[in-house]
Amino acid sequence: MAKELKSAFLLVAIVAALLATSSPASAQAIRPKLGPSYVAPRTPDGKPDLQGIWETRNAAAFDVSEVAEGHEIPYLPEALDREQKGPRVDPIAHCKMPGVPRITYMPFPFQIMQRPGYVVFMYEYLHDQRIIQTNSRPHIDGIDLWLGDSVGHWEGNTLVVDVTNLDERSWLDSARHTHSDALHVVERYTRTGPNTINYEATIEDPKTYTRPWKISMPLYRNTEPGFELREQECTEGDNGRPIHPLYRPAPKGDPLELTREYPVKKETSK
Amino acid sequence: MKVGLLGLIVTASLLALVPVPASGQSAAPKAPPYNPPRTEDGQPNLEGVWQPRTSGAAFSILPHPGGFFLGGGSETGVVEGGTLPLQPWAAAKAKELTQHMELDPTGHCHYEGIPHANYFPFQIFQTPKYIAVLYENMHARRIIYMDGSPHPRDYLAWMGDSRGHWEGNTLVVDVTNNNDKSVFDMAGHFHSDVLHVVERFTPVDKDTINWEATIDDPKVFTKPWKMKFPLKRAPQDFEMLESGCFEGERDAEHLVEGLATVPKDHYTEKEKEKEK
Amino acid sequence: MRLALAILVTVVGLCLAEMPAMAHHSFAAEYDRDKPVKVTGTISKFDLTNPHSWIYVEVKGADGKTATWGFETASLIAMFRRGFKKDTLKAGMLVTIEGFQAKDGTHTANGQKLTLPDGKLMILGSEESPG
Numbered sequence A: 001m002a003k004e005l006k007s008a009f010l011l012v013a014i015v016a017a018l019l020a021t022s023s024p025a026s027a028q029a030i031r032p033k034l035g036p037s038y039v040a041p042r043t044p045d046g047k048p049d050l051q052g053i054w055e056t057r058n059a060a061a062f063d064v065s066e067v068a069e070g071h072e073i074p075y076l077p078e079a080l081d082r083e084q085k086g087p088r089v090d091p092i093a094h095c096k097m098p099g100v101p102r103i104t105y106m107p108f109p110f111q112i113m114q115r116p117g118y119v120v121f122m123y124e125y126l127h128d129q130r131i132i133q134t135n136s137r138p139h140i141d142g143i144d145l146w147l148g149d150s151v152g153h154w155e156g157n158t159l160v161v162d163v164t165n166l167d168e169r170s171w172l173d174s175a176r177h178t179h180s181d182a183l184h185v186v187e188r189y190t191r192t193g194p195n196t197i198n199y200e201a202t203i204e205d206p207k208t209y210t211r212p213w214k215i216s217m218p219l220y221r222n223t224e225p226g227f228e229l230r231e232q233e234c235t236e237g238d239n240g241r242p243i244h245p246l247y248r249p250a251p252k253g254d255p256l257e258l259t260r261e262y263p264v265k266k267e268t269s270k
Numbered sequence B: 001m002k003v004g005l006l007g008l009i010v011t012a013s014l015l016a017l018v019p020v021p022a023s024g025q026s027a028a029p030k031a032p033p034y035n036p037p038r039t040e041d042g043q044p045n046l047e048g049v050w051q052p053r054t055s056g057a058a059f060s061i062l063p064h065p066g067g068f069f070l071g072g073g074s075e076t077g078v079v080e081g082g083t084l085p086l087q088p089w090a091a092a093k094a095k096e097l098t099q100h101m102e103l104d105p106t107g108h109c110h111y112e113g114i115p116h117a118n119y120f121p122f123q124i125f126q127t128p129k130y131i132a133v134l135y136e137n138m139h140a141r142r143i144i145y146m147d148g149s150p151h152p153r154d155y156l157a158w159m160g161d162s163r164g165h166w167e168g169n170t171l172v173v174d175v176t177n178n179n180d181k182s183v184f185d186m187a188g189h190f191h192s193d194v195l196h197v198v199e200r201f202t203p204v205d206k207d208t209i210n211w212e213a214t215i216d217d218p219k220v221f222t223k224p225w226k227m228k229f230p231l232k233r234a235p236q237d238f239e240m241l242e243s244g245c246f247e248g249e250r251d252a253e254h255l256v257e258g259l260a261t262v263p264k265d266h267y268t269e270k271e272k273e274k275e276k
Numbered sequence C: 001m002r003l004a005l006a007i008l009v010t011v012v013g014l015c016l017a018e019m020p021a022m023a024h025h026s027f028a029a030e031y032d033r034d035k036p037v038k039v040t041g042t043i044s045k046f047d048l049t050n051p052h053s054w055i056y057v058e059v060k061g062a063d064g065k066t067a068t069w070g071f072e073t074a075s076l077i078a079m080f081r082r083g084f085k086k087d088t089l090k091a092g093m094l095v096t097i098e099g100f101q102a103k104d105g106t107h108t109a110n111g112q113k114l115t116l117p118d119g120k121l122m123i124l125g126s127e128e129s130p131g
Helices: A002-021 A077-085 A255-259 B002-017 B088-097 B249-257 B266-275 C002-017 C076-081
Strands: A052-055 A110-115 A118-123 A129-133 A149-155 A158-164 A184-193 A196-204 A213-221 B048-052 B122-126 B130-135 B141-145 B161-167 B170-176 B196-205 B208-216 B225-233 C031-047 C054-060 C066-072 C094-102 C108-115 C121-123
Touching: A110 B122, A118 B130, A129 A149, C031 C066, C031 C108, C054 C094, C066 C094
Parallel strands: B141 B161, C066 C108
Antiparallel strands: A052 A110, A052 A213, A110 A118, A118 A129, A149 A158, A158 A184, A184 A196, A196 A213, B048 B122, B048 B225, B122 B130, B130 B141, B161 B170, B170 B196, B196 B208, B208 B225, C031 C054, C031 C094, C054 C066, C094 C108, C108 C121
């Protein structure tokens, strides 16, 4: 009797062990592992491949606290005071660059390109670009740039971009969330699936905030066949008012697209 | 008999192998054409930052004297033959435009277009499906699609639309969909929206690319013409930097409120004046 | 002969290097070669920016009144590559600055040369290439 009991226990133990070590995929219907454990395909030089055209789908461009941890921005009282007494016109209304991280969540797609030693961000908005070297070179000293100075490096599956030298005049959104020239942003881009990247940015500014705070959002791949970035510029329109023409043709195959020939004859040009 | 025939055949074969110089030429050997290194996917590698040597094409693409704020001048210009085959109405308009430098689009922070953007430093990146050219000025860029896809319809842009292919080691780029607002230089040389540019980038040594373009615009010129200048690789420590335009406070004042002496909607007002 | 050639090449190289980073609006149309100016005053603001940097100088006139002069110089990029940083010129610095006045006669000029308090000369532009 003891021998059979022992065998029974052994059998139960073996089955339990098998169940414990079996992957969730086998336990459920076949489902790919998504989230931070997703392993992205690699570029020829062995880096996680972030390439493609990506978009954000949130309201951060209106108010960045929508995507902030805790949905609040930890202002220093004197900084909030300064902000409320400061300029009231959004710099992008005068065609200035949106700064970082705002450039990421402007409602326009952007394209990521990777070459050995570089990750290049090509934004549709204002044709903006960030040519980021992934060799941890030291930051530039002594000048302020509207998109800052970005230095990149890889940490496992994540591209980490350290941004300093940000011009103090940019806003974080159109709700007039401002910062000082001490702003320091650390971005993290991690593929979480075939068509998603998790984007996080830690925002630090000892002259404006009581502590660093974090925003995060998914970036969604644009999967429309034949989709390409088009030219987007900001310029002065009638009455000197800035306008943002975006020349986007009809999607491929759309009846409108097929009926018009290039060059387009414009009877009422200019 | 057999040996004789064999001998003939052997001799003929041997003779066929001996290179015969063309009559009249000296026997001096020609330098072999430059063969650039390849990218991982086999394209001739043109990557890097390039500094064009245009001798002041931004001032004028034709031969021009140097002068006060006009650069050092150029004896040859960058146009083959040194003259432009302008239609008479276009020649008159070009002359008039030189008196209206306030209308120069680069002074209003517009993109320079092709070929104008190529007079200033740019960085080339090559991927299997497209070649990206990022310009320092105005952070302009273009993506040259190499996948055989067609130009879009119903689309006009300052930087046009670029589609390319390789011919040996030469990158050939077809640029269409240009608007009629960008200009060739600050000497009044303009084009229409049927401008068609075909560029050829040919690497000739590890630090030089010969760039040339055929410019075709039947609304403005009487026939196509060519432009060319070399591109030199930038020094190792040269890094392209952010080059905004609207960000300069003083200019923003002018641009948003309009220059005091210039009509706010320049193009429309100029056309209205013509119609009077 | 070789030395002369080398010098020529260097000079030409420098001229090429002095090519404006941007073919921005025509300076020749805006500034007057027949109106050279030279002022001494204290800097009130140094705006290192694109497409053109601006140096604002408070100049005391003969009548005792102070006028603000604005000197337009090269782009942030061109100035940075010449060694300028945002704190190279500070408010309160007494400088002598020369250039060519704007055609509209305002207290605006294109900056060419600047002399620092310690006597150091800084080139802001050149007659051929305003930068």
